[in-house]
Amino acid sequence: MKVGIVANPQKPGAQRTLSRLVEELAGVGIASIFEENTAKMIGHEGGLGGIELAEQSDLVAVLGGDGTMLHAVDRLGGTSKPVAGVNIGTLGFLTSCTDGEVGEFASALKTGNYDTSRRTLLSVSVVRANGEAEQFTALNEAVLARGQTGRVGGLRASVNGELLNRYRADGLIVATPTGSTAYSLSAGGPLISPSAGxxxxxxxxxxxxSQRSLVVDDGVVVELAPYGEMDGPMSFTVDGRDIVELHQGDRVVIEKSPTDLHLLRLPGRSFYAALRQKLNWRGG
Structure with missing residues:
Protein backbone atom coordinates (compact mmCIF):
# COMPACT_ATOMS: atom_id res chain seq x y z
CA MET A 1 0.00 0.00 0.00
CA LYS A 2 1.08 3.56 -0.76
CA VAL A 3 -0.38 6.44 1.22
CA GLY A 4 -0.22 9.90 -0.34
CA ILE A 5 0.12 12.66 2.23
CA VAL A 6 -1.02 16.29 2.00
CA ALA A 7 -0.22 18.50 5.00
CA ASN A 8 -1.09 22.11 5.81
CA PRO A 9 2.27 23.84 6.47
CA GLN A 10 0.48 26.73 8.20
CA LYS A 11 -0.96 24.48 10.90
CA PRO A 12 1.06 24.54 14.15
CA GLY A 13 2.41 21.06 14.80
CA ALA A 14 1.97 19.91 11.20
CA GLN A 15 5.63 18.97 10.70
CA ARG A 16 5.70 16.95 13.91
CA THR A 17 2.47 15.12 13.01
CA LEU A 18 3.72 14.48 9.49
CA SER A 19 6.97 12.92 10.73
CA ARG A 20 5.14 10.75 13.22
CA LEU A 21 2.61 9.56 10.64
CA VAL A 22 5.38 8.58 8.21
CA GLU A 23 7.12 6.70 11.01
CA GLU A 24 3.94 4.88 12.08
CA LEU A 25 3.09 3.92 8.50
CA ALA A 26 6.62 2.62 7.88
CA GLY A 27 6.34 0.59 11.08
CA VAL A 28 3.46 -1.42 9.60
CA GLY A 29 5.05 -1.72 6.16
CA ILE A 30 3.16 1.08 4.38
CA ALA A 31 5.05 3.48 2.09
CA SER A 32 4.44 7.23 2.07
CA ILE A 33 4.53 9.57 -0.91
CA PHE A 34 4.14 13.34 -0.66
CA GLU A 35 2.45 16.31 -2.24
CA GLU A 36 4.93 19.00 -3.34
CA ASN A 37 4.68 21.41 -0.39
CA THR A 38 4.42 18.52 2.06
CA ALA A 39 7.64 17.02 0.75
CA LYS A 40 9.44 20.32 1.39
CA MET A 41 8.30 20.28 5.02
CA ILE A 42 10.44 17.22 5.78
CA GLY A 43 13.23 17.79 3.26
CA HIS A 44 12.12 15.26 0.64
CA GLU A 45 12.64 15.92 -3.06
CA GLY A 46 10.29 14.99 -5.86
CA GLY A 47 6.90 15.81 -4.35
CA LEU A 48 3.86 15.35 -6.58
CA GLY A 49 1.01 17.55 -7.74
CA GLY A 50 -2.40 16.81 -6.25
CA ILE A 51 -3.88 14.84 -9.14
CA GLU A 52 -0.67 12.86 -9.69
CA LEU A 53 -0.47 12.11 -5.97
CA ALA A 54 -4.00 10.71 -5.97
CA GLU A 55 -3.28 8.60 -9.05
CA GLN A 56 -0.17 7.03 -7.50
CA SER A 57 -1.68 6.43 -4.04
CA ASP A 58 -3.96 3.73 -2.74
CA LEU A 59 -5.25 6.20 -0.17
CA VAL A 60 -4.66 9.88 0.61
CA ALA A 61 -4.15 11.27 4.14
CA VAL A 62 -4.80 14.98 4.66
CA LEU A 63 -3.15 16.56 7.73
CA GLY A 64 -4.71 19.72 9.12
CA GLY A 65 -8.39 20.28 9.75
CA ASP A 66 -11.69 20.54 7.94
CA GLY A 67 -10.47 23.60 5.99
CA THR A 68 -7.38 21.72 4.83
CA MET A 69 -9.62 18.88 3.67
CA LEU A 70 -11.80 21.24 1.62
CA HIS A 71 -8.77 22.61 -0.23
CA ALA A 72 -7.30 19.14 -0.69
CA VAL A 73 -10.50 17.78 -2.27
CA ASP A 74 -10.19 20.41 -4.99
CA ARG A 75 -6.48 19.75 -5.57
CA LEU A 76 -6.93 15.97 -5.75
CA GLY A 77 -9.18 16.34 -8.76
CA GLY A 78 -12.23 14.31 -7.77
CA THR A 79 -10.33 11.14 -6.97
CA SER A 80 -12.23 7.92 -6.22
CA LYS A 81 -9.46 6.81 -3.82
CA PRO A 82 -10.31 6.89 -0.10
CA VAL A 83 -9.33 10.15 1.57
CA ALA A 84 -8.60 10.30 5.32
CA GLY A 85 -8.34 13.44 7.42
CA VAL A 86 -5.90 13.63 10.34
CA ASN A 87 -6.95 16.60 12.43
CA ILE A 88 -4.22 18.48 14.22
CA GLY A 89 -6.24 19.24 17.34
CA THR A 90 -9.75 18.01 18.14
CA LEU A 91 -11.75 15.73 15.85
CA GLY A 92 -13.52 17.55 13.02
CA PHE A 93 -16.56 16.69 10.93
CA LEU A 94 -14.38 15.68 7.97
CA THR A 95 -11.49 14.00 9.76
CA SER A 96 -10.88 10.34 10.52
CA CYS A 97 -8.72 10.75 13.63
CA THR A 98 -6.68 13.27 15.59
CA ASP A 99 -2.93 13.77 15.52
CA GLY A 100 -2.71 11.77 18.75
CA GLU A 101 -4.22 8.72 17.05
CA VAL A 102 -1.92 8.25 14.05
CA GLY A 103 -0.65 4.94 15.44
CA GLU A 104 -4.21 3.62 15.56
CA PHE A 105 -4.77 5.03 12.07
CA ALA A 106 -1.72 3.22 10.64
CA SER A 107 -2.79 -0.06 12.25
CA ALA A 108 -6.29 0.28 10.79
CA LEU A 109 -4.85 0.76 7.30
CA LYS A 110 -2.68 -2.32 7.71
CA THR A 111 -5.56 -4.53 8.86
CA GLY A 112 -8.26 -2.95 6.71
CA ASN A 113 -10.30 -2.15 9.82
CA TYR A 114 -12.01 0.93 8.40
CA ASP A 115 -14.87 1.86 6.12
CA THR A 116 -15.70 4.80 3.88
CA SER A 117 -18.50 7.35 3.87
CA ARG A 118 -19.58 8.36 0.37
CA ARG A 119 -19.96 12.16 0.24
CA THR A 120 -21.73 14.11 -2.49
CA LEU A 121 -19.75 16.74 -4.37
CA LEU A 122 -21.16 19.75 -6.20
CA SER A 123 -20.36 20.50 -9.82
CA VAL A 124 -20.66 24.26 -10.23
CA SER A 125 -20.52 26.44 -13.34
CA VAL A 126 -20.29 30.22 -13.37
CA VAL A 127 -21.82 31.22 -16.70
CA ARG A 128 -21.08 34.76 -17.86
CA ALA A 129 -23.51 36.95 -19.76
CA ASN A 130 -21.42 36.35 -22.92
CA GLY A 131 -21.71 32.55 -22.54
CA GLU A 132 -18.21 31.91 -21.19
CA ALA A 133 -18.11 29.47 -18.26
CA GLU A 134 -15.80 28.54 -15.35
CA GLN A 135 -16.03 25.17 -13.59
CA PHE A 136 -15.65 24.47 -9.86
CA THR A 137 -16.01 21.51 -7.50
CA ALA A 138 -17.27 21.84 -3.92
CA LEU A 139 -17.66 19.46 -1.00
CA ASN A 140 -19.56 21.79 1.34
CA GLU A 141 -21.33 24.56 -0.50
CA ALA A 142 -21.60 27.16 -3.22
CA VAL A 143 -22.50 30.70 -2.10
CA LEU A 144 -23.70 33.80 -3.91
CA ALA A 145 -23.45 36.83 -1.62
CA ARG A 146 -23.61 40.60 -1.63
CA GLY A 147 -20.42 42.40 -2.62
CA GLN A 148 -18.60 45.21 -0.86
CA THR A 149 -21.37 47.84 -0.92
CA GLY A 150 -23.02 46.61 2.28
CA ARG A 151 -26.50 46.78 0.74
CA VAL A 152 -28.82 43.77 0.86
CA GLY A 153 -28.65 42.10 -2.52
CA GLY A 154 -31.34 40.70 -4.79
CA LEU A 155 -30.85 37.03 -5.67
CA ARG A 156 -32.97 34.83 -7.90
CA ALA A 157 -33.04 31.05 -7.43
CA SER A 158 -34.59 28.47 -9.74
CA VAL A 159 -34.86 24.68 -9.55
CA ASN A 160 -34.89 22.69 -12.80
CA GLY A 161 -35.63 25.89 -14.69
CA GLU A 162 -38.62 26.89 -12.54
CA LEU A 163 -38.44 30.02 -10.41
CA LEU A 164 -38.10 29.14 -6.72
CA ASN A 165 -37.90 32.61 -5.19
CA ARG A 166 -36.49 36.09 -5.44
CA TYR A 167 -34.59 36.70 -2.22
CA ARG A 168 -33.61 39.93 -0.51
CA ALA A 169 -30.74 38.66 1.62
CA ASP A 170 -27.03 38.94 2.31
CA GLY A 171 -26.51 35.74 0.34
CA LEU A 172 -27.79 32.34 -0.67
CA ILE A 173 -26.11 29.01 0.13
CA VAL A 174 -26.56 25.73 -1.74
CA ALA A 175 -25.04 23.03 0.45
CA THR A 176 -24.51 19.29 0.34
CA PRO A 177 -25.37 17.13 3.37
CA THR A 178 -21.69 17.39 4.32
CA GLY A 179 -21.93 21.18 4.09
CA SER A 180 -25.03 21.25 6.29
CA THR A 181 -22.71 21.37 9.33
CA ALA A 182 -20.81 24.39 8.01
CA TYR A 183 -21.94 27.81 6.70
CA SER A 184 -25.52 26.66 6.13
CA LEU A 185 -25.84 25.65 9.79
CA SER A 186 -24.58 29.03 10.99
CA ALA A 187 -27.18 30.68 8.74
CA GLY A 188 -29.99 28.66 10.35
CA GLY A 189 -30.11 25.67 8.03
CA PRO A 190 -30.84 22.10 9.19
CA LEU A 191 -28.38 19.34 10.01
CA ILE A 192 -28.56 16.58 7.41
CA SER A 193 -27.20 13.03 7.51
CA PRO A 194 -24.28 12.65 5.05
CA SER A 195 -26.00 9.76 3.22
CA ALA A 196 -29.16 11.74 2.43
CA GLY A 197 -29.64 12.40 -1.30
CA SER A 210 -40.74 33.84 5.53
CA GLN A 211 -37.60 33.10 3.49
CA ARG A 212 -36.46 29.83 5.05
CA SER A 213 -34.12 26.94 4.25
CA LEU A 214 -35.43 24.45 1.70
CA VAL A 215 -34.29 20.84 1.27
CA VAL A 216 -34.47 19.55 -2.33
CA ASP A 217 -33.65 16.33 -4.16
CA ASP A 218 -29.99 16.24 -5.23
CA GLY A 219 -31.02 15.23 -8.74
CA VAL A 220 -32.15 18.78 -9.51
CA VAL A 221 -30.25 21.64 -11.12
CA VAL A 222 -30.19 24.81 -9.02
CA GLU A 223 -29.50 28.14 -10.68
CA LEU A 224 -28.62 31.35 -8.82
CA ALA A 225 -28.30 34.84 -10.29
CA PRO A 226 -28.30 38.48 -9.22
CA TYR A 227 -31.45 40.41 -10.02
CA GLY A 228 -32.60 44.01 -9.80
CA GLU A 229 -30.40 47.07 -9.58
CA MET A 230 -26.81 46.47 -8.48
CA ASP A 231 -24.41 48.99 -6.92
CA GLY A 232 -21.54 46.65 -7.67
CA PRO A 233 -20.66 43.00 -8.34
CA MET A 234 -21.81 40.16 -6.10
CA SER A 235 -19.36 37.58 -4.74
CA PHE A 236 -19.44 33.88 -5.50
CA THR A 237 -17.42 31.28 -3.58
CA VAL A 238 -17.17 27.50 -3.27
CA ASP A 239 -16.06 26.04 0.07
CA GLY A 240 -14.80 29.47 1.13
CA ARG A 241 -12.30 29.72 -1.73
CA ASP A 242 -12.16 30.79 -5.40
CA ILE A 243 -13.84 34.16 -4.86
CA VAL A 244 -15.38 35.29 -8.16
CA GLU A 245 -17.26 38.52 -8.96
CA LEU A 246 -20.67 38.20 -10.59
CA HIS A 247 -22.34 40.96 -12.56
CA GLN A 248 -25.80 41.48 -13.98
CA GLY A 249 -26.50 38.75 -16.55
CA ASP A 250 -24.11 36.22 -14.96
CA ARG A 251 -25.48 33.08 -13.31
CA VAL A 252 -24.37 30.11 -11.23
CA VAL A 253 -25.48 26.59 -12.19
CA ILE A 254 -25.19 23.94 -9.45
CA GLU A 255 -25.76 20.19 -9.74
CA LYS A 256 -24.54 16.94 -8.27
CA SER A 257 -21.08 15.92 -9.45
CA PRO A 258 -20.77 12.56 -11.21
CA THR A 259 -17.99 11.69 -8.74
CA ASP A 260 -18.18 11.35 -4.94
CA LEU A 261 -15.64 11.77 -2.17
CA HIS A 262 -14.89 8.51 -0.34
CA LEU A 263 -14.15 9.73 3.18
CA LEU A 264 -12.34 7.18 5.35
CA ARG A 265 -13.83 6.43 8.76
CA LEU A 266 -12.25 4.50 11.64
CA PRO A 267 -14.44 2.39 13.94
CA GLY A 268 -16.44 4.60 16.31
CA ARG A 269 -15.81 7.76 14.27
CA SER A 270 -19.34 8.23 12.93
CA PHE A 271 -21.13 11.41 11.86
CA TYR A 272 -23.33 11.14 14.93
CA ALA A 273 -20.33 10.78 17.25
CA ALA A 274 -18.90 13.95 15.69
CA LEU A 275 -22.21 15.76 16.28
CA ARG A 276 -22.21 14.78 19.94
CA GLN A 277 -18.65 16.02 20.37
CA LYS A 278 -18.74 19.19 18.30
CA LEU A 279 -22.20 20.35 19.42
CA ASN A 280 -21.89 19.14 23.03
CA TRP A 281 -24.89 16.87 22.73
CA ARG A 282 -25.48 14.37 25.51
CA GLY A 283 -24.40 10.82 24.74
CA GLY A 284 -23.74 7.60 26.55
Whole structure:
Protein backbone atom coordinates (compact mmCIF):
# COMPACT_ATOMS: atom_id res chain seq x y z
CA MET A 1 0.00 0.00 0.00
CA LYS A 2 1.08 3.56 -0.76
CA VAL A 3 -0.38 6.44 1.22
CA GLY A 4 -0.22 9.90 -0.34
CA ILE A 5 0.12 12.66 2.23
CA VAL A 6 -1.02 16.29 2.00
CA ALA A 7 -0.22 18.50 5.00
CA ASN A 8 -1.09 22.11 5.81
CA PRO A 9 2.27 23.84 6.47
CA GLN A 10 0.48 26.73 8.20
CA LYS A 11 -0.96 24.48 10.90
CA PRO A 12 1.06 24.54 14.15
CA GLY A 13 2.41 21.06 14.80
CA ALA A 14 1.97 19.91 11.20
CA GLN A 15 5.63 18.97 10.70
CA ARG A 16 5.70 16.95 13.91
CA THR A 17 2.47 15.12 13.01
CA LEU A 18 3.72 14.48 9.49
CA SER A 19 6.97 12.92 10.73
CA ARG A 20 5.14 10.75 13.22
CA LEU A 21 2.61 9.56 10.64
CA VAL A 22 5.38 8.58 8.21
CA GLU A 23 7.12 6.70 11.01
CA GLU A 24 3.94 4.88 12.08
CA LEU A 25 3.09 3.92 8.50
CA ALA A 26 6.62 2.62 7.88
CA GLY A 27 6.34 0.59 11.08
CA VAL A 28 3.46 -1.42 9.60
CA GLY A 29 5.05 -1.72 6.16
CA ILE A 30 3.16 1.08 4.38
CA ALA A 31 5.05 3.48 2.09
CA SER A 32 4.44 7.23 2.07
CA ILE A 33 4.53 9.57 -0.91
CA PHE A 34 4.14 13.34 -0.66
CA GLU A 35 2.45 16.31 -2.24
CA GLU A 36 4.93 19.00 -3.34
CA ASN A 37 4.68 21.41 -0.39
CA THR A 38 4.42 18.52 2.06
CA ALA A 39 7.64 17.02 0.75
CA LYS A 40 9.44 20.32 1.39
CA MET A 41 8.30 20.28 5.02
CA ILE A 42 10.44 17.22 5.78
CA GLY A 43 13.23 17.79 3.26
CA HIS A 44 12.12 15.26 0.64
CA GLU A 45 12.64 15.92 -3.06
CA GLY A 46 10.29 14.99 -5.86
CA GLY A 47 6.90 15.81 -4.35
CA LEU A 48 3.86 15.35 -6.58
CA GLY A 49 1.01 17.55 -7.74
CA GLY A 50 -2.40 16.81 -6.25
CA ILE A 51 -3.88 14.84 -9.14
CA GLU A 52 -0.67 12.86 -9.69
CA LEU A 53 -0.47 12.11 -5.97
CA ALA A 54 -4.00 10.71 -5.97
CA GLU A 55 -3.28 8.60 -9.05
CA GLN A 56 -0.17 7.03 -7.50
CA SER A 57 -1.68 6.43 -4.04
CA ASP A 58 -3.96 3.73 -2.74
CA LEU A 59 -5.25 6.20 -0.17
CA VAL A 60 -4.66 9.88 0.61
CA ALA A 61 -4.15 11.27 4.14
CA VAL A 62 -4.80 14.98 4.66
CA LEU A 63 -3.15 16.56 7.73
CA GLY A 64 -4.71 19.72 9.12
CA GLY A 65 -8.39 20.28 9.75
CA ASP A 66 -11.69 20.54 7.94
CA GLY A 67 -10.47 23.60 5.99
CA THR A 68 -7.38 21.72 4.83
CA MET A 69 -9.62 18.88 3.67
CA LEU A 70 -11.80 21.24 1.62
CA HIS A 71 -8.77 22.61 -0.23
CA ALA A 72 -7.30 19.14 -0.69
CA VAL A 73 -10.50 17.78 -2.27
CA ASP A 74 -10.19 20.41 -4.99
CA ARG A 75 -6.48 19.75 -5.57
CA LEU A 76 -6.93 15.97 -5.75
CA GLY A 77 -9.18 16.34 -8.76
CA GLY A 78 -12.23 14.31 -7.77
CA THR A 79 -10.33 11.14 -6.97
CA SER A 80 -12.23 7.92 -6.22
CA LYS A 81 -9.46 6.81 -3.82
CA PRO A 82 -10.31 6.89 -0.10
CA VAL A 83 -9.33 10.15 1.57
CA ALA A 84 -8.60 10.30 5.32
CA GLY A 85 -8.34 13.44 7.42
CA VAL A 86 -5.90 13.63 10.34
CA ASN A 87 -6.95 16.60 12.43
CA ILE A 88 -4.22 18.48 14.22
CA GLY A 89 -6.24 19.24 17.34
CA THR A 90 -9.75 18.01 18.14
CA LEU A 91 -11.75 15.73 15.85
CA GLY A 92 -13.52 17.55 13.02
CA PHE A 93 -16.56 16.69 10.93
CA LEU A 94 -14.38 15.68 7.97
CA THR A 95 -11.49 14.00 9.76
CA SER A 96 -10.88 10.34 10.52
CA CYS A 97 -8.72 10.75 13.63
CA THR A 98 -6.68 13.27 15.59
CA ASP A 99 -2.93 13.77 15.52
CA GLY A 100 -2.71 11.77 18.75
CA GLU A 101 -4.22 8.72 17.05
CA VAL A 102 -1.92 8.25 14.05
CA GLY A 103 -0.65 4.94 15.44
CA GLU A 104 -4.21 3.62 15.56
CA PHE A 105 -4.77 5.03 12.07
CA ALA A 106 -1.72 3.22 10.64
CA SER A 107 -2.79 -0.06 12.25
CA ALA A 108 -6.29 0.28 10.79
CA LEU A 109 -4.85 0.76 7.30
CA LYS A 110 -2.68 -2.32 7.71
CA THR A 111 -5.56 -4.53 8.86
CA GLY A 112 -8.26 -2.95 6.71
CA ASN A 113 -10.30 -2.15 9.82
CA TYR A 114 -12.01 0.93 8.40
CA ASP A 115 -14.87 1.86 6.12
CA THR A 116 -15.70 4.80 3.88
CA SER A 117 -18.50 7.35 3.87
CA ARG A 118 -19.58 8.36 0.37
CA ARG A 119 -19.96 12.16 0.24
CA THR A 120 -21.73 14.11 -2.49
CA LEU A 121 -19.75 16.74 -4.37
CA LEU A 122 -21.16 19.75 -6.20
CA SER A 123 -20.36 20.50 -9.82
CA VAL A 124 -20.66 24.26 -10.23
CA SER A 125 -20.52 26.44 -13.34
CA VAL A 126 -20.29 30.22 -13.37
CA VAL A 127 -21.82 31.22 -16.70
CA ARG A 128 -21.08 34.76 -17.86
CA ALA A 129 -23.51 36.95 -19.76
CA ASN A 130 -21.42 36.35 -22.92
CA GLY A 131 -21.71 32.55 -22.54
CA GLU A 132 -18.21 31.91 -21.19
CA ALA A 133 -18.11 29.47 -18.26
CA GLU A 134 -15.80 28.54 -15.35
CA GLN A 135 -16.03 25.17 -13.59
CA PHE A 136 -15.65 24.47 -9.86
CA THR A 137 -16.01 21.51 -7.50
CA ALA A 138 -17.27 21.84 -3.92
CA LEU A 139 -17.66 19.46 -1.00
CA ASN A 140 -19.56 21.79 1.34
CA GLU A 141 -21.33 24.56 -0.50
CA ALA A 142 -21.60 27.16 -3.22
CA VAL A 143 -22.50 30.70 -2.10
CA LEU A 144 -23.70 33.80 -3.91
CA ALA A 145 -23.45 36.83 -1.62
CA ARG A 146 -23.61 40.60 -1.63
CA GLY A 147 -20.42 42.40 -2.62
CA GLN A 148 -18.60 45.21 -0.86
CA THR A 149 -21.37 47.84 -0.92
CA GLY A 150 -23.02 46.61 2.28
CA ARG A 151 -26.50 46.78 0.74
CA VAL A 152 -28.82 43.77 0.86
CA GLY A 153 -28.65 42.10 -2.52
CA GLY A 154 -31.34 40.70 -4.79
CA LEU A 155 -30.85 37.03 -5.67
CA ARG A 156 -32.97 34.83 -7.90
CA ALA A 157 -33.04 31.05 -7.43
CA SER A 158 -34.59 28.47 -9.74
CA VAL A 159 -34.86 24.68 -9.55
CA ASN A 160 -34.89 22.69 -12.80
CA GLY A 161 -35.63 25.89 -14.69
CA GLU A 162 -38.62 26.89 -12.54
CA LEU A 163 -38.44 30.02 -10.41
CA LEU A 164 -38.10 29.14 -6.72
CA ASN A 165 -37.90 32.61 -5.19
CA ARG A 166 -36.49 36.09 -5.44
CA TYR A 167 -34.59 36.70 -2.22
CA ARG A 168 -33.61 39.93 -0.51
CA ALA A 169 -30.74 38.66 1.62
CA ASP A 170 -27.03 38.94 2.31
CA GLY A 171 -26.51 35.74 0.34
CA LEU A 172 -27.79 32.34 -0.67
CA ILE A 173 -26.11 29.01 0.13
CA VAL A 174 -26.56 25.73 -1.74
CA ALA A 175 -25.04 23.03 0.45
CA THR A 176 -24.51 19.29 0.34
CA PRO A 177 -25.37 17.13 3.37
CA THR A 178 -21.69 17.39 4.32
CA GLY A 179 -21.93 21.18 4.09
CA SER A 180 -25.03 21.25 6.29
CA THR A 181 -22.71 21.37 9.33
CA ALA A 182 -20.81 24.39 8.01
CA TYR A 183 -21.94 27.81 6.70
CA SER A 184 -25.52 26.66 6.13
CA LEU A 185 -25.84 25.65 9.79
CA SER A 186 -24.58 29.03 10.99
CA ALA A 187 -27.18 30.68 8.74
CA GLY A 188 -29.99 28.66 10.35
CA GLY A 189 -30.11 25.67 8.03
CA PRO A 190 -30.84 22.10 9.19
CA LEU A 191 -28.38 19.34 10.01
CA ILE A 192 -28.56 16.58 7.41
CA SER A 193 -27.20 13.03 7.51
CA PRO A 194 -24.28 12.65 5.05
CA SER A 195 -26.00 9.76 3.22
CA ALA A 196 -29.16 11.74 2.43
CA GLY A 197 -29.64 12.40 -1.30
CA UNK A 198 -30.46 16.09 -0.96
CA UNK A 199 -29.23 19.66 -1.22
CA UNK A 200 -30.24 22.43 1.18
CA UNK A 201 -30.83 26.00 -0.04
CA UNK A 202 -30.35 28.48 2.82
CA UNK A 203 -30.68 32.29 2.67
CA UNK A 204 -28.19 34.34 4.69
CA UNK A 205 -29.81 37.06 6.81
CA UNK A 206 -32.98 37.28 4.69
CA UNK A 207 -34.97 40.53 4.68
CA UNK A 208 -38.18 38.68 5.61
CA UNK A 209 -38.64 35.78 8.05
CA SER A 210 -40.74 33.84 5.53
CA GLN A 211 -37.60 33.10 3.49
CA ARG A 212 -36.46 29.83 5.05
CA SER A 213 -34.12 26.94 4.25
CA LEU A 214 -35.43 24.45 1.70
CA VAL A 215 -34.29 20.84 1.27
CA VAL A 216 -34.47 19.55 -2.33
CA ASP A 217 -33.65 16.33 -4.16
CA ASP A 218 -29.99 16.24 -5.23
CA GLY A 219 -31.02 15.23 -8.74
CA VAL A 220 -32.15 18.78 -9.51
CA VAL A 221 -30.25 21.64 -11.12
CA VAL A 222 -30.19 24.81 -9.02
CA GLU A 223 -29.50 28.14 -10.68
CA LEU A 224 -28.62 31.35 -8.82
CA ALA A 225 -28.30 34.84 -10.29
CA PRO A 226 -28.30 38.48 -9.22
CA TYR A 227 -31.45 40.41 -10.02
CA GLY A 228 -32.60 44.01 -9.80
CA GLU A 229 -30.40 47.07 -9.58
CA MET A 230 -26.81 46.47 -8.48
CA ASP A 231 -24.41 48.99 -6.92
CA GLY A 232 -21.54 46.65 -7.67
CA PRO A 233 -20.66 43.00 -8.34
CA MET A 234 -21.81 40.16 -6.10
CA SER A 235 -19.36 37.58 -4.74
CA PHE A 236 -19.44 33.88 -5.50
CA THR A 237 -17.42 31.28 -3.58
CA VAL A 238 -17.17 27.50 -3.27
CA ASP A 239 -16.06 26.04 0.07
CA GLY A 240 -14.80 29.47 1.13
CA ARG A 241 -12.30 29.72 -1.73
CA ASP A 242 -12.16 30.79 -5.40
CA ILE A 243 -13.84 34.16 -4.86
CA VAL A 244 -15.38 35.29 -8.16
CA GLU A 245 -17.26 38.52 -8.96
CA LEU A 246 -20.67 38.20 -10.59
CA HIS A 247 -22.34 40.96 -12.56
CA GLN A 248 -25.80 41.48 -13.98
CA GLY A 249 -26.50 38.75 -16.55
CA ASP A 250 -24.11 36.22 -14.96
CA ARG A 251 -25.48 33.08 -13.31
CA VAL A 252 -24.37 30.11 -11.23
CA VAL A 253 -25.48 26.59 -12.19
CA ILE A 254 -25.19 23.94 -9.45
CA GLU A 255 -25.76 20.19 -9.74
CA LYS A 256 -24.54 16.94 -8.27
CA SER A 257 -21.08 15.92 -9.45
CA PRO A 258 -20.77 12.56 -11.21
CA THR A 259 -17.99 11.69 -8.74
CA ASP A 260 -18.18 11.35 -4.94
CA LEU A 261 -15.64 11.77 -2.17
CA HIS A 262 -14.89 8.51 -0.34
CA LEU A 263 -14.15 9.73 3.18
CA LEU A 264 -12.34 7.18 5.35
CA ARG A 265 -13.83 6.43 8.76
CA LEU A 266 -12.25 4.50 11.64
CA PRO A 267 -14.44 2.39 13.94
CA GLY A 268 -16.44 4.60 16.31
CA ARG A 269 -15.81 7.76 14.27
CA SER A 270 -19.34 8.23 12.93
CA PHE A 271 -21.13 11.41 11.86
CA TYR A 272 -23.33 11.14 14.93
CA ALA A 273 -20.33 10.78 17.25
CA ALA A 274 -18.90 13.95 15.69
CA LEU A 275 -22.21 15.76 16.28
CA ARG A 276 -22.21 14.78 19.94
CA GLN A 277 -18.65 16.02 20.37
CA LYS A 278 -18.74 19.19 18.30
CA LEU A 279 -22.20 20.35 19.42
CA ASN A 280 -21.89 19.14 23.03
CA TRP A 281 -24.89 16.87 22.73
CA ARG A 282 -25.48 14.37 25.51
CA GLY A 283 -24.40 10.82 24.74
CA GLY A 284 -23.74 7.60 26.55
Missing amino acids: VFVITPVCPHTL
